[in-house]
Amino acid sequence: MFPTPIAKASIPTRLAYRLLLPVSLVFWLLPLIGVLMTSVRPLGDLAAGNYFGPPSRIDFTENYGALFSSSPIGHYLLNSLLITLPSVAGAIALACLAGFALSTYRVRGNLFIFFLFVAGNFVPFQILMVPVRDLALRLGVYDSILGLALFHMAFQTGFCTLFMRNFIRQLPYALIEAARIEGVSEIKIFIHVVLPLVRPAIAALSVLVFTFVWNDYFWAMVMVQGEHAMPVTAGLYALKGQWIAAWNLIAGGAVVAALPPAAIFFLMQRHFIAGLTLGATKG
Known part of the structure; x- marks a missing residue:
């Protein structure tokens, strides 16, 4: 059912693996090397x-x-931080609360509500462009950092809830029952029992959502028009001049824009891997 580990594969397979892996790595890195050299x-x-x-x-x-x-690259980077950090914090906070409720409480409609969170992840985001823009105009948050942050928070909450609900369901339910028997309130159970146990999952989810929101280009072009609220992904286009494009500066901007998510991943790498493997084994 599972592929054979490379250490147990045949000698020709291991030789092919050792030859093809560095070649594949070089081809994968070529665009990155090209951008770095252009910058x-x-x-x-x-x-x-x-x-x-x-x-x-x-x-x-x-x-x-x-x-x-x-160029206003520094302003674009600040806008991206003001959009990304609240989006990540809000989406994960809502997902932890929703995941705790959906995984712990056995109420009528629990599964249906969970399916609603999951179904939102399968909606093609292009068909939401006009409704989301109209909603932002009605709420008065169009072309603003707040509007883009609120949209990302709402859009990422479905995936985050799916992620957190599955992790919380793997926790020993006896811990929650024991706390309830002792008279601990539900909010204290959530804060002092559940959250400490799912910190690796929260760390992994934070890295993923930070990368998703920071690298977003489509919704930045849909929801923002002026440079006052434009994130760095959309702001790179502004570095292109009317008559000539300074591609070395654009490549440099792309490198600078890629540094924060790369730094977040390497700083949180240990927690990220632990979060992805949490619950992978039993016993």
């Missing part, structure tokens, strides 16, 4: 058609200095 090229190389060859010189300080001095 430190002088503009003259790009004008001369030197797109993939080694740069004539390394203009790291000049390019990144010009990126932060002659």
